[in-house]
Amino acid sequence: MSMKPNVFPVKTLQALFLACLCWLPAVVYSQGFIDRVLVVVDNVPLTLSEYRVRHRQEAVQGGRLAPFNGEVDPELLTLMIDERLQVLQAEYRGIDVTEQEVDASVELIARQNNMSSTALVSQLERDGILLQEFRASIREQQMIRKLMDAVANSRVIVSDQEIENYLNAHSELRAADESYEVSHLLIQIQDRTDDRIASERENMHLLRQRIEEGLPFDQAVREYSDSSSREDGGYLGWRRSDQLPELFLEALRDMDPETGNLSPVLESESGLHLLKLHGRGGGGALVDQQLIQHILIVPDQQNTLDEVENLASRVYDQLLAGESFEKLVRLYSMDTQSRDSGGSLGWVNPGSLVPEFEEAAKSLPIGQVSKPVRTRYGYHLIRVLDRRSTDMANEIAANKARQTIFRRKATELYLNWFQSIRQRAFIEYVGIPDATGS
Known part of the structure; x- marks a missing residue:
């Protein structure tokens, strides 16, 4: 043949x-x-x-x-x-x-x-x-x-x-999209067997019933939620519709902040969810933004992942020793979009970065450089220059x-x-x- x-x-x-x-x-x-x-x-x-x-x-x-x-x-x-x-x-x-x-x-x-x-x-x-x-x-x-x-x-x-x-x-x-003021409770399911999923689903329904009977939503979040917003009682603030998963939007569209502000139990790959709707708007939405710089070092056929990690660690040591962030961006960063602007990503909205990057940036004090952070793109060195809330x-x-x-x-x-x-x-x-x- x-x-x-x-x-x-x-x-x-x-x-x-x-x-x-x-x-x-x-x-x-x-x-x-x-x-x-x-x-x-x-x-x-x-x-x-x-x-x-x-x-x-x-x-x-x-x-x-x-x-x-x-x-x-x-x-x-x-x-x-x-x-x-x-x-x-x-x-x-x-x-x-x-x-x-x-x-x-x-x-x-x-x-x-x-x-x-x-x-x-x-x-x-x-x-x-x-x-x-x-x-x-x-x-x-x-x-x-x-x-x-x-x-x-x-x-x-x-x-x-x-x-x-x-x-x-x-x-x-x-035209402006609708926006929602919302809080979120998440229960992650680590061992995703059918029995475990069924058990967690039943527990979530019982928790929802307790909230309906008077348990404050923010207290339930602090006691049971696995989300990163737990310490804030699950409060996410105002989010535009394009910042929310379709699963959440389908529930929120049928909810009323005055008479029916608690969602049914929602299920996704990340776990089980409850939403509380505080308000609904016609487009204005305050969003917490971060002004971020980064250096990205990417593995390729000439450099293994271990070699890239070692290089990122050496660059981090140079930053701690006082070397200019912008200079090291020009020397080492492989992000062609940000390299010519000193590694600047501009003002970054929540959810627009891969989770590992976003979590590292959120935990950084302003002006401090992170240790090397691995994502699917390679290793990043991250610096947050400023934070603000703005209408998007x-x-x-x-x-x-x-x-x-x-x-x-x-x-x-x-x-x-x-x-x-x-x-x-x-x-x-x-x-x-x-x-x-x-």
């Missing part, structure tokens, strides 16, 4: 942006099956057994392919090669996915299919699917998504002029425009970036099986 030339089809990579987490990647082979290498991708083999697993998923779930008869589909094989290259790139950058993240995705997939996690596992077993391979496929897809995020966020720049041009062409975006209503439209432009440019950039990665990659087609797969 002849293979297509080693030319990367853009439509194949675009399909990766729409790839579903819910693969079905396991199959039981006959005792006579002999595995073999189909392709070597940057010195990592891609085997016939891996292909058969993926082909079966496409046949059973996607319906695009007929059951495997020994013929290798070139388009599917190309897609698998592209995914393997992206996983390798993610590993080079130190990107990882925790077991807790995989657990949360498995639970989400179960909920999307209206079943419990236990029922999902039982269904996988009935279909001949190995749970460990199902989890492995989820982990790989999450690594690819994190890689896409890292590449886009480290390289895409949206200018003020682009935003203004977009707003001029979409004047309807200048007039910036809602600009934020929406920025996000739209960013997504378009990020997609284009990632496609071009990966095209160059693939052109430089070592890809060798080794063997194609005959119709028996032996």
Whole structure:
């Protein structure tokens, strides 16, 4: 069987942006099956057994392919090669996915299919699917998504002029969104078994009943909540609708601050939630902002994660010794968006930074530099220059425009970036099986 030339089809990579987490990647082979290498991708083999697993998923779930008869589909094989290259790139950058993240995705997939996690596992077993391979496929897809995020966020720049041009062409975006004054109670679920989830759900309903019977919401938060706002009684202040998860918005839209200000129990990947609505506004929202500088050091094929961590520690020592932050930004920072402005990220809104970065910044006294903070982008040295509360209503439209432009440019950039990665990659087609797969 002849293979297509080693030319990367853009439509194949675009399909990766729409790839579903819910693969079905396991199959039981006959005792006579002999595995073999189909392709070597940057010195990592891609085997016939891996292909058969993926082909079966496409046949059973996607319906695009007929059951495997020994013929290798070139388009599917190309897609698998592209995914393997992206996983390798993610590993080079130190990107990882925790077991807790995989657990949360498995639970989400179960909920999307209206079943419990236990029922999902039982269904996988009935279909001949190995749970460990199902989890492995989820982990790989999450690594690819994190890689896409890292590449886009480290390289895409949206200018003020682009935003203004977009707003001029979409004047309807200048209308202000509704805002909510809200408090939040969160119960995290560490051991996400069905029994534990059911138990915590029952406890949350009992706690909600106690609040309705007179227990102050802020007292309940301080005693039971796992959220970062616990010491403030769960008070989040005024939040615009675009600063709140859709799960919260659906509940808040049906609530009244005078007659029905307590939400039902809400459930997400992060745990169980209760909201208290204090007020509703037409767009004005005071937001606590931070003026932040940072130095970002990123791992690559020449520098391992450990080497980058050591470099970040040495830069931190130089800062403690009195070296200029702006000078070290110019020497070491790999954030192209902020490097020319002394590492400044400007005034940063809550929720616009990755959690590890945001938590470190919130805990810093003004003017003090953090120790190296690891995120999926690399290692950061962070300095908070100032804090303020400001009405952000007039910036809602600009934020929406920025996000739209960013997504378009990020997609284009990632496609071009990966095209160059693939052109430089070592890809060798080794063997194609005959119709028996032996």
